[in-house]
Amino acid sequence: MRRDYIRSTLLIFTSIVIGVVGWSGHVLYLPVALGFPVLWSISQTRLIAALVSAGYFLAASRGLPQGVAAFYSSDIWPGLLLWLCASLSFVAVHTVLWTKDSGVRPFRYLLAAIIMSIPPFGITGWAHPVTAAGVLFPERGWWGLGFMTAGLAGLVTRVWPAVAIALTGFWLWSAAIWTDPKLPEDWRGVDLELGASLGREAGLQRQRDMIATVRGAADDGARFVVLPESALGFWTPTVARLWTSASGNTDATVIAGATVLNATGYDNVLVAIDRNGGHILYRERMPVPGSMWQPWRSWFGGSGGARADFFANPVVSIGASRAAPLICYEQLIVWPVLQSMLHDPDFILAVGNGWWTEGTSIVSIQRAVTTAWARLFSKPVVTAFNT
Structure with a gap:
């Protein structure tokens, strides 16, 4: 015994x-x-x-x-x-x-x-x-x-x-013989250290600071610049016009996280912006359960929380390439990346807003998991995180 x-x-x-x-x-x-x-x-x-x-x-x-x-x-x-x-x-x-x-x-x-x-x-x-x-x-x-x-x-x-x-x-x-995945040519992922203010501070000065960051990357030769999840805050016509006008004298395309309000809550998305305008590129398939995705609200006639699209938009087209987007929580679970790989994308695009993980290994785990999947399928990877 x-x-x-x-x-x-x-x-x-x-x-x-x-x-x-x-x-x-x-x-x-x-x-x-x-x-x-x-x-x-x-x-x-x-x-x-x-x-x-x-x-x-x-x-x-x-x-x-x-x-x-x-x-x-x-x-x-x-x-x-x-x-x-x-x-x-x-x-x-x-x-x-x-x-x-x-x-x-x-x-x-x-x-x-x-x-x-x-x-x-x-x-x-x-x-x-x-x-x-x-x-x-x-x-x-x-x-x-x-x-x-x-x-x-x-x-x-x-x-x-x-x-x-x-x-x-x-x-x-x-x-x-290990080597990390390569960065796709002409792409640049921008990591930020703006803490909890990212996505919550929506003032004009913050948007101008972001635009300056993108311009700096574009001046270094990047044609596609990726900003973290929630970088733009709420995606509104005003924000779209500001960023489109700022893109008028550059060839760079910006891929950035944003929030889109709808009748029942909101979507956590990636938007693509260039001199011709901006549009929603990707809607997150699996937001964080509990803190973002709250399906029980609708069961009792309420609203709010992020919408889960589960098996929608596994790959997106950006220029001449096709990307497998993974926003934050999607990097920790299995089916989003495997669903995307079924469509044989050209690379993985992983973004996150991990300010709340300070003192933990969560962001490091997200990076490690994304790297492992990228190496398995021999795909380049672009990452952009805020901490």
């Missing part, structure tokens, strides 16, 4: 360590997350499998309580509540599908992995081990994703040590 208790405690503790290290924000550490399927499979009981799942997920998403407290300017308790609620789907799926039967266990785990990749459960499908495919099998595309899927299935079988050794070999080889 004492031995079982020690083993169970060790499994739970190890799952926490795997969550912390694997999701530390360093792209080459992502394969550490592959330890979770092993721990899940060797759990002695369904309860231990649930605790292992909870330990891994809560450790991987540990920045959420602090980030929510900063976002709402509140104490830590709302963040803790959201943190625990977000873990419920991950824990429930892996608890229900856990089994002692080694013959069906790989199919059960793959089913759990699929469920956590797509809506509705995939809405909170953070820390998905499949993300490590880009590190283990760079430039292998869908074949690499298939190899990774087979590896995940192998890690929950009795021969998991041999599978783990093989995957470790791929990991070490990839780390030895």
Whole structure:
């Protein structure tokens, strides 16, 4: 009995360590997350499998309580509540599908992995081990994703040590030759450090400062300049005219985040602006649940919150190129990027407004995940974040 208790405690503790290290924000550490399927499979009981799942997920998403407290300017308790609620789907799926039967266990785990990749459960499908495919099998595309899927299935079988050794070999080889994704030619992503004021300070001077930033990048030779999520604040006819007139003597096209109000709430979007005018380029498919996407408001006849377009506009055309846009939260979950890759875009365009994540590794994790997907599909990537 004492031995079982020690083993169970060790499994739970190890799952926490795997969550912390694997999701530390360093792209080459992502394969550490592959330890979770092993721990899940060797759990002695369904309860231990649930605790292992909870330990891994809560450790991987540990920045959420602090980030929510900063976002709402509140104490830590709302963040803790959201943190625990977000873990419920991950824990429930892996608890229900856990089994002692080694013959069906790989199919059960793959089913759990699929469920956590797509809506509705995939809405909170953070820390998905499949993300490590880009590190283990760079430039292998869908074949690499298939190899990774087979590896995940192998890690929950009795021969998991041999599978783990093989995957470790791929990991070490990839780390030895690793290179980050390239920036597309003529593109420039602009990182800002404007904190919580970005998107909230909508005065004329702020817009002029942004225009000056874009002009500086254009003067350095950039034909396409990307600003972070919410950079323009509310997208109105006045803002559109200001930016269009400012683009009159430059060939640069600006891609920037903005908010568009509608009858039931708002859309979190990217807009494209050049000398001919501006238009909405992309509507975010999956805003942050809870803080942005609040579907329960409509259930009670209310309004407000960001609209989720789930499977809309997976790629957008910019000039002669096609991009896969990912706004903030979409970089942490699986289906948006895979849906975009089905359309074979020319590059990935990732933006975010992470001022509320100060003191956490959330923005670093977003960058790491985006880099991993870009390497898997051999795509250049443009990023622009505000912190």
